[in-house]
Amino acid sequence: MNEIKIFSPATVANVACGFDVLGFCLDSVGDDMVIRKVERKGIHITHIEGFDLPYNAEENVAGVSALAMYNAIDVDFGFEIEIYKNIKPGSGIGSSAASAVGSVFGMNELIGRPFNKTQLTEFAIKGEALASKCEHADNLAPAMFGGFTLVKSISPLEILEIPSPKDLYATIIHPQIEIKTSEARAILPKEVALSNAITQWANFGSLIHGLHTSDYGLIHRSLQDVIVEPYRSQLIPHYHDVKQAVIEVGALGAGISGSGPSIFSLSKGLETAQKVKEAMSQVYSKTNIDFDIHVTKINTNGIKVLN
Amino acid sequence: MNEIKIFSPATVANVACGFDVLGFCLDSVGDDMVIRKVERKGIHITHIEGFDLPYNAEENVAGVSALAMYNAIDVDFGFEIEIYKNIKPGSGIGSSAASAVGSVFGMNELIGRPFNKTQLTEFAIKGEALASKCEHADNLAPAMFGGFTLVKSISPLEILEIPSPKDLYATIIHPQIEIKTSEARAILPKEVALSNAITQWANFGSLIHGLHTSDYGLIHRSLQDVIVEPYRSQLIPHYHDVKQAVIEVGALGAGISGSGPSIFSLSKGLETAQKVKEAMSQVYSKTNIDFDIHVTKINTNGIKVLN
Missing domain, CATH: 3.30.230.10 (Ribosomal Protein S5; domain 2)
Incomplete structure (x- = not known):
């Protein structure tokens, strides 16, 4: 070959x-x-x-x-x-x-x-x-x-x-704006509150446990970011509107994909992942920012x- | 009844x-x-x-x-x-x-x-x-x-x-000294470096994965504390000597139990856990601090x- x-x-x-x-x-x-x-x-x-x-x-x-x-x-x-x-x-x-x-x-x-x-x-x-x-x-x-x-x-x-629960789907919206990785890095603090760090590793350990046990409820409760999101979300227009909208239609959680500007969401089942697409689309359709959205199974x- | x-x-x-x-x-x-x-x-x-x-x-x-x-x-x-x-x-x-x-x-x-x-x-x-x-x-x-x-x-x-791997044993030494919980709390910083927090949650997530998969090697590599140990270990005499000694005889790891002064160690198998007891004992026998040591299976x- x-x-x-x-x-x-x-x-x-x-x-x-x-x-x-x-x-x-x-x-x-x-x-x-x-x-x-x-x-x-x-x-x-x-x-x-x-x-x-x-x-x-x-x-x-x-x-x-x-x-x-x-x-x-x-x-x-x-x-x-x-x-x-x-x-x-x-x-x-x-x-x-x-x-x-x-x-x-x-x-x-x-x-x-x-x-x-x-x-x-x-x-x-x-x-x-x-x-x-x-x-x-x-x-x-x-x-x-x-x-x-x-x-x-x-x-x-x-x-x-x-391990990845078999019914897990991702929906990702890419708003067509530019965020420089260097800017996304620079906005992060060098130090974080110990109390927030503890919350973060409690959530992270819980997420790992939730993925192992296919516990979608726990995955939902663990998909929280108290360290980075408060800073980087400022760089993404309508971030919190998107997040609220996808949770309302049943997403397990959402967050910044990498250093942005894409926003990911995880859902149980394709049907909810499609609803999440609609919800994301509705938020960004009201803006003058171009965007595209992917709905995909987790690729194992x-x-x-x-x- | x-x-x-x-x-x-x-x-x-x-x-x-x-x-x-x-x-x-x-x-x-x-x-x-x-x-x-x-x-x-x-x-x-x-x-x-x-x-x-x-x-x-x-x-x-x-x-x-x-x-x-x-x-x-x-x-x-x-x-x-x-x-x-x-x-x-x-x-x-x-x-x-x-x-x-x-x-x-x-x-x-x-x-x-x-x-x-x-x-x-x-x-x-x-x-x-x-x-x-x-x-x-x-x-x-x-x-x-x-x-x-x-x-x-x-x-x-x-x-x-x-989940707890079935062959996991703990050895715990209790040096008869007093550490006030308030002192152990007060010695901790309110803020920690983001880079250290990341290391900590990488280790913590890995430990949860290692416990799920009974991967003793991974448990060993994950039992690291870069946040709290550097501070609280100062309150426990001979802490680092004990830690080094137990790793040398095959322990998976060691750390401060709660806020101390006890030091715990985890081992694969009773035999190693007993060796850990000997190693701990050797370190503290050279001091004038009284101590006792427990070897126990994880109680599920x-x-x-x-x-």
Whole structure:
């Protein structure tokens, strides 16, 4: 096999109480990529569709992670990468993570899978760091493993796969505004009240327990963020209106997806997830901000081969 | 049935990364109590053995929780309480919690169990508050439910029962020094670094996952406390020596039990738990501080009727 086509999914990081460590994987939203073994050594990005991204591998997220892996193997051939980008960069649903994961996953398939998924994520961290200026894996891990993932630590990298209740759906609205990741980081305080931190880890531990036991009521009561949301929600117009509207139609909870501007919501069952879409749409239809909304099952497989 | 004898177990609260919300229940260490229905209305503490505690119900932890429950029921009789106290007050293994839970559990049994365990814990919180000056349930919950418990919230009270791997043992050393709870509280900062809080909830979520999956390696890697231990460990002589010694003989982890001075350790298997006892003993034998050490299985049943 000299060529492989893969689907690299979008992801939601942070998930309310799981700031910086939890993420989950979306099912129907993601990028397609083609990875090809070629005689010419090195990493060559030969085609990009969807968004205007650099062709120079060292300036491209998918290229940087590919180079990190390429430098760790000893081969007398190279790789071409084609990127068919559907996830808008800066939308807050793991656009750069999908690129970073896609190239290394595809290359690994073509050379007989010498690396496991955690090792591949290590390479992908290098690509992600190009986009977000810091090494983190809270979008990479769910894109690579699927389902819910907890990044216990970055160094050494340890990723835990948390069970996902089978009837869990996500609805995600992407308001077409720009939030710079640097701004979303800068707005966060360096210190937080110990009492709030305790509330946050009580909720986070409860969410992990709720996911293990498929306790939707507990998932609902745990999807609270007392640390980050009070700050970052200021950057997203109508955030609290959206949140209130989705809870009213039965969502389990809602929060900022990654560093925004997308807002995610989780629901039990497709029917409620669709109602959540309507509720989100009603809020943003009254504004002059363009938006799009995805309804998707939780993707428990993660990145996959298409051909 | 007019009289009941119960065993109310000692407990470990906080459990490293689970400050203020997690606890677990000990098997062979605890108080005995006798609760008796009598004609004379009210709550009457008629016998106390082991330690010098007040007989006036309003000044006694077991009495205060009993009164809270007594005021919520409409009966034309009263209760006598005998306390055979084995858990030294102030040792950091839930002495007051055992008393607070014991009286209401016993009374509930005698009147046909009108209250569930969460409701009983609500009454017990009133007794615990007498001892610790604040309403918390991180010792009460494991004493009442057994195993590991996560107190998700106090108001409303929500207690989650976390699975306990079957081969998990605790070793607890109690150095005979006094640490005032007020001092242990006062030493804590009001604010903590966001980065440390993130580390703490990553560990806490990982510990909950590790308990669900009986992943002893993960439990080991998760039993880290970057928030409270740096402060409170200063109050416990030779704390870091004990911790290092128990890890060297194979313990999964160690930490301050409650607000100290007891130090708990968790191990896979009785054999390692016994080695941990030896290691703890060696450290403290070199000092002039008296101490005692308990080795116990995790008690998955909690408080129980003895007759």
